[in-house]
Amino acid sequence: MKTDTFKGVIDVNEKGEAFMYGKNELMYLFKSNPGKRFYYTATTKRSSQQNRFMHKWIGLLADHIGEDFDKMKRDLKVKSGMLWEDHVNEETGECWKELRSTASLSVEENKKFLDWMQRFAAEFYRYELPNPGETQAIKFT
Known part of the structure; x- marks a missing residue:
């Protein structure tokens, strides 16, 4: 057929x-x-536009604090607590956690991660990430 x-x-x-x-x-x-x-x-896979937006935010925040993009992305994944994945070795019973790739995020998970990132940037770094359509991030004085 x-x-x-x-x-x-x-x-x-x-x-x-x-x-x-x-x-x-x-x-x-x-x-x-x-x-x-x-x-x-x-399927509910996030769009490339959502992916670009998330990476734009990570870059803005990394630039704001003088951090490398890849380190900033890893730090955000760790601090959010949303991207840990549990693993178990079937033979030994050993358990461990690994960070998931942001590419594996569903639309809803991506939205939650972005919401968290915006709150975290404002509270921890006193930095307001722009909403979609805005071009400039805002520094609090």
Whole structure:
């Protein structure tokens, strides 16, 4: 049996409105296969825009305190406590924790991490990270 695969992106805003990318290709797939049944799988992976935004914030905060980007990112992951993953060696029973990659964050986990990062920057470094669409971070006096 021949299987056609379609991959696209649907972003849903806070109001629940959906915006689809790749709609023309999907409609072509439907029209070229009349009478067929289609199956779909929905995933909640964060967008590249969300990823760029998170990295922009990390860079702004690193610049603000004079820190290296990679060290700042690791420190934020550690301090947030949100990215630890438990591991167990099945043979020995040994347990340990490792930091997850931020690439593994779901949309919701990414939102929680960004919310935490914004609060942390304001409280710990007295630095207000910009909201989406803003261009300049604010230093408290």
